[in-house]
Amino acid sequence: GEDVEQSLFLSVREGDSSVINCTYTDSSSTYLYWYKQEPGAGLQLLTYIFSNMDMKQDQRLTVLLNKKDKHLSLRIADTQTGDSAIYFCAETESYNTDKLIFGTGTRLQVFP
Amino acid sequence: DTAVSQTPKYLVTQMGNDKSIKCEQNLGHDTMYWYKQDSKKFLKIMFSYNNKELIINETVPNRFSPKSPDKAHLNLHINSLELGDSAVYFCASSLAGDGDTQYFGPGTRLTVL
Numbered sequence: 001g002e003d004v005e006q007s008l009f010l011s012v013r014e015g016d017s018s019v020i021n022c023t024y025t026d027s028s029s030t031y032l033y034w035y036k037q038e039p040g041a042g043l044q045l046l047t048y049i050f051s052n053m054d055m056k057q058d059q060r061l062t063v064l065l066n067k068k069d070k071h072l073s074l075r076i077a078d079t080q081t082g083d084s085a086i087y088f089c090a091e092t093e094s095y096n097t098d099k100l101i102f103g104t105g106t107r108l109q110v111f112p
Numbered sequence: 113d114t115a116v117s118q119t120p121k122y123l124v125t126q127m128g129n130d131k132s133i134k135c136e137q138n139l140g141h142d143t144m145y146w147y148k149q150d151s152k153k154f155l156k157i158m159f160s161y162n163n164k165e166l167i168i169n170e171t172v173p174n175r176f177s178p179k180s181p182d183k184a185h186l187n188l189h190i191n192s193l194e195l196g197d198s199a200v201y202f203c204a205s206s207l208a209g210d211g212d213t214q215y216f217g218p219g220t221r222l223t224v225l
Contacts, residue, residue, distance in 0.1 A: 030211050037153075042116075042202060043216040086153060098143065098209040099168055102155040 004091055004103035011109045018076040020106045022089035027070060029091035033100070034063065034074045037086045046074070046087075076108075084110045115139050116217035118203050124223045125193055132189045133220045135203030143167070143209035144186035146178060149200040149219070161186055162209050190222075198224045 003025045012018045024032070030051050035043040049056045049063045049072070056063045062075040072089055086105045093099040116137045125131050137144060145168075146158040160168035164180045175191040190197060200219045206212040 033213075035216075042218040043155075043204075045213060045215065048213060088155065092211050098160055098162075098206075098211070099157055100214060105153045105155075 004089060004101050006089060006103040006106045009107050012079050014081055014110055014112050016079055018079045018108055020074045020087050022072040022103050024070050024091045026091055031092050032072050033090040035088045079110050081110045084108055116203055116205055116215055118217040118220050122221050126225055127193055129193050130191045132187055133201055134187045135217055136185050137205040139205055141205040141207050142183055143206045145204040146188050147202040193224045195224050198222055
């Protein structure tokens with residue numbers, strides 16, 4: 001079945017860039033998403049990328065998609081303490097695009 | 113204005129009890145979902161409904177029964193609660209399913225004692 005992997009932790013200094021990585025197994029995924037979960041809160045959609053795109057930029061966020069390696073990354077420029085949260089990547093299942101498969105989540109810690 | 117809301121936010125109950133979690137969305141979406149997030153933050157879909165019709169039913173014990181009285185509401189009823197049911201349950205909705213972006217509620221933290 002589909003599997004989405006992420007590293008568990010990332011620690012960066014305020015003002016630096018953060019890069020959160022994700023690998024997935026379903027090469028037929030149509031959409032890939034990044035969600036943010038702050039402590040005690042729900043999931044907030046950050047951005048998404050369609051599978052025929054290589055890159056998408058949205059203000060401080062840059063998503064890179066390498067379909068050959070099934071690798072997705074989220075870069076946060078000028079990381080702030082308010083960016084501290086858990087970041088989940090997710091893919092849609094190829095034969096059921098209604099079903100989101102979530103990664104294990106990366107806990108981003110931003111220190112001053 | 114809250115887009116996807118859930119009640120209650122916290123639910124603490126004894127093993128063996130029956131409880132319900134309610135979800136409402138005011139986005140005019142046709143599709144709604146229930147997800148479970150365990151203590152390790154792993155998120156997995158449980159159910160999805162499109163316009164009151166069950167679409168996705170993952171391998172979930174039949175003690176869990178979703179009910180959709182109308183397309184703006186999807187409630188989750190759990191019978192005979194077990195310790196392993198302790199988790200955060202998230203409701204979500206999307207415009208028409210089929211890859212449309214899913215918007216999540218704030219979650220309900222269920223603790224079974």
